[in-house]
Amino acid sequence: MSERLKISLYKHFGSCEAIFEGAILQYEEAGLNYKQADKLFKYKEQLDKAKKINEFIEKNNIDIIEINDPLYPETLKQIDDPPILLYGKGDKNHLRKQYISVVGSRKCSDYGFRITKKLCIDLVEVGFGICSGMAEGIDSYAHKAALSVGGSTIAVFGNGIDICYPVKNKEIYDSIIFGKGYMLSEFAPSTPTYNYNFPKRNRIISGLSVGVLVTEAALGSGTLITANRAEDQNKQIFAVPGNIDSKMSQGTNALIKDGATLVSSIDDIFEELPYYVKKQLKTIKEDKSEDVRKLLDKNEVMVYDGLSWQPTDKEEIINKLEISIGEIDMALLTLTMKSFIDRLPANRYIKLK
Incomplete structure (x- = not known):
């Protein structure tokens, strides 16, 4: 079922629980065809599975954030296909900040590492949080840079948030769990890592931010999917230029050629931000x-x-x-x-x- 249909159901019934108490006719009134309505009605038989998930959530202190929750990020709510429900863990206060999403190649160069670390630290120092997908390479360096200076960071998962993936990022995972950031996923706890989940995750990474910064990426990289989703969501796209002979910079150079803002310092990012974001960051820093x-x-x-x-x-x-x-x-x-x-x-x- 598409996210738009899920949103339609949610608006019609008012809560996730009420959806599962509905009848076929009510599902059709909410915009489903008969086949979809009948399938959803029969899905009620799996409510025992949902109850077990809820028990696991309560036992492990996992947050459930529905789309009408005051803590649900407004920037994410404004995209065409926001998830109606998110699972989260960490300190929820981190959801209240403005974020720049920082993404890039899993197999990055020393140049990619250095520039990612510098830009992320500089962004934190002016008041931004850093959002990424906790993958190897650029994602993990972005989270580490934010954590290293006491900044906010959000990690968006393509699996259940009770699963640390990749395992080598356990240190970041634990830091976030113990309040130094926040983890989000639209996938229920214990959901395994499937490749087809990552494009869905990418729309959340871009949706949470006022802009997406790509520091290093090859052509055909999954990172460019995130950039494309950001463009669909009318987000600002920023890219760091690189050596024209480097495969790891061909993606970022192509983004710049297609209209992304070239970034050599955070001043280039700041210049492109909406006025209200600049004013908000200035006020927060002073107050x-x-x-x-x-x-x-x-x-x-x-x-x-x-x-x-x-x-x-x-x-x-x-x-x-x-x-x-x-x-x-x-x-x-x-x-x-x-x-x-x-x-x-x-x-x-x-x-x-």
């Missing part, structure tokens, strides 16, 4: 207060908590909160004047601190 809510009144706290680190439509804020539109308008105005939030075009708002 060191641990609990901004202490400076707000009751309505301001409600509206502030209803917003995200990504742009949120005013209509969505109104639907979330049980206070009047007038009170919401006043809170949005005062929060903007206090520089806690910023108003963006198309009546959207975003947290600044």
Whole structure:
């Protein structure tokens, strides 16, 4: 079943649990044809398997983040085919940051290693988190660089998050589990590593970020799939140029030729970012207060908590909160004047601190 149909079902029923309590006619009303509806109805017979998965999740402190959860990343929610449910583990506070996804070749050169480490550390120092797929090579170097300077990192898996893959990245895996980052997967725990899962995973890697940085990649590399998904999602694509004689740089050089932003320092990335991202990073860096809510009144706290680190439509804020539109308008105005939030075009708002 496509992600769009899953989203349609979720919107119709309101929760994953309610979907499995539905009838065939209700499934058809949600957009499924009879064959699909009948198959889903019969799938209820596998609910015992789902209950065992839930028991495993509770026992191993794995988070379940549904698409209507306030912690579900807004940037991911905005892509055409977001997963309706994510499994996570680590410190959920890492989900609140802005991310650059850093990807590249599994068999990278010393040049790829050095430039990945430098750019990731520089990105962390200006306030970004680093997102990648924890594969060998560039992915693992990106995670390590972020962790080395106390930065946030998200690892997106193509298997269940209870499985460390590849095994040689156990040190990164353990660091993330114990709160130094966060792990995400749309695949249930114990799902093995299948090659066909990785293209699905790649859309999440690009979807979580404001832009994708490719530091080194050969032509035909799986990394370019992530870049293509980023382009489909209207994300900024950044690429590091390399030696024209190096096979490991042919992919990045081709991306630049096709319009990706050439990156020689993070200044090249910063110049291409949306205004609200730049302003948000600047405000976060300047503001060191641990609990901004202490400076707000009751309505301001409600509206502030209803917003995200990504742009949120005013209509969505109104639907979330049980206070009047007038009170919401006043809170949005005062929060903007206090520089806690910023108003963006198309009546959207975003947290600044």
